[in-house]
Amino acid sequence: MTRLNxxxxxxxxxxxxxxxxVQYDSRRLYAEIEKAQAQxxxxxxxxxxxxxxxxxxATPLRVEKLAKEQLKMRPAGPAITQYIAARVPQP
Known part of the structure; x- marks a missing residue:
């Protein structure tokens, strides 16, 4: 009987x-979950x-300003547009 006891x-x-x-592991894992959710x-x-x-x-006004100031771009107009005549192939 003593051995059984x-x-x-x-x-x-x-x-x-x-x-x-198991309780310790459960609490530790719960704390990690809370930390991950906060992150x-x-x-x-x-x-x-x-x-x-x-x-x-990406506003159009800002893009235009950067294009003018940093890239030295200007709007296309008739004064700076160059037109090239299309060549029609001779048969």
Missing amino acids: LVLLFAVLLSAMHLVQ ARKLEVEHERLQVDKRAQ
Whole structure:
């Protein structure tokens, strides 16, 4: 009877230790999930901000200003347009 009690006591202790380990792992994983979700929210906010910046950078007025100032481009007009006559092939 004493051996059976010792075996059962040992089994209960092992079960309790395993339960504690599982609870610890569960809490650790839950904390990691929370951290990952917080980082995902932060990245979503950053992505939205970058999308707004991209739309602001691509406005036609800004593109035209950069083309004039940095690329020294100018609008096409009749004074600077060169027309080339099309050659009709001779039969």
